Amino acid sequence: MSRIGKLPINIPAGVNVAVNKENVVTVKGPKGELTQEVNPDIKVSVEGTEVIVTRPTDQKEHRALHGLYRSLINNMVIGVSEGYRKELELVGVGYRATNNGQILELSLGYTHAIYLQLPKEVNLETKAERNKNPLIILESCDKQLIGQVCAKIRSFRKPEPYKGKGIRFVGEQIRRKSGKAAGK
Numbered sequence: 001m002s003r004i005g006k007l008p009i010n011i012p013a014g015v016n017v018a019v020n021k022e023n024v025v026t027v028k029g030p031k032g033e034l035t036q037e038v039n040p041d042i043k044v045s046v047e048g049t050e051v052i053v054t055r056p057t058d059q060k061e062h063r064a065l066h067g068l069y070r071s072l073i074n075n076m077v078i079g080v081s082e083g084y085r086k087e088l089e090l091v092g093v094g095y096r097a098t099n100n101g102q103i104l105e106l107s108l109g110y111t112h113a114i115y116l117q118l119p120k121e122v123n124l125e126t127k128a129e130r131n132k133n134p135l136i137i138l139e140s141c142d143k144q145l146i147g148q149v150c151a152k153i154r155s156f157r158k159p160e161p162y163k164g165k166g167i168r169f170v171g172e173q174i175r176r177k178s179g180k181a182a183g184k
Contacts, residue, residue, distance in 0.1 A: 004070055005053055008050040009050060009070065009073055010050060014030050014081065015028070015081050016028045017051055017073075018046070019045065022037075023039070025044055025073055027076040027077055028080065029081045029141075031081065032142075033080065036073065036076060038069050039069070041056055042054070042055055042062070042066060044069070044073065053066060053070040053073065075143045075144075079140070080141050084141070085137065086137075086139075086146055086150050087138075088135065088137075088154065088167055089133045089167070089168055091166060092109060092166065093109075094109060095107065095109065095133075095134060095157075095165075097126045097128070097134045097135075099125070102122075103118070104116045104118060104124060104126070108157045109157070116152065118138075119145065119149070121141070121145055122138055122139070122140045122146060123139040123140065124138060125138075150169070154166075159172075159174045
C-alpha cells in the first residue's frame with residue numbers, strides 16, 4: 001500500500017481546490033494559482049477541508065501514480081498558501097550576481113557575463129554584502145519551476161571539490177578533496 005497516497009491533504013484557510021471532469025486539479029490561493037493534470041485512473045475528490053486521492057487497483061503502476069499525484073497536489077497546496085524559497089550562494093573571488101527586473105546577470109570568472117531571463121512566476125532578489133558571498137534569492141509558488149530555475153543557475157558553475165568554488169545552496173555541504181600534494 002502507498003502510505004503517502006493514503007494520507008489526506010488538509011486545505012488551509014484561503015485556499016480553494018477544484019477538480020473538473022477532465023481530471024485537472026486547480027488550486028488557488030493568496031500566492032497564486034496552479035493546475036495539474038491527473039491520470040484518468042486516479043480519482044481526486046474534495047471532501048470538506050480535505051483532498052482525498054484514491055486508486056482503482058493495487059497494480060504497481062496505480063500504486064506509483066497514487067503517491068505521485070498526492071505529493072504533487074500537496075506541493076501545490078503548500079505553494080499557493082506559503083510559497084517556496086531557495087537561496088543560492090556564489091563562492092569564489094570576483095563572483096557577482098545582479099538583477100535588472102527578471103534578468104539575472106552573473107559574473108562567474110568567465111571572459112563574459114551570463115544573462116538569464118527568469119520566468120515571471122519566480123521572484124528574484126540578489127544581495128551582495130561586504131565580506132560575504134553574494135546571494136541569489138528565488139521565491140515562487142511552483143516547487144517544480146523554482147527547482148528547475150535553481151538547477152539551471154547552478155549548472156553555470158557547479159561547486160568543485162578542491163577549492164569549493166561555484167554556485168551552491170545556502171547551508172549545502174560540499175565534500176572536499178585534498179589534492180595531489182596531500183597524497184605524498
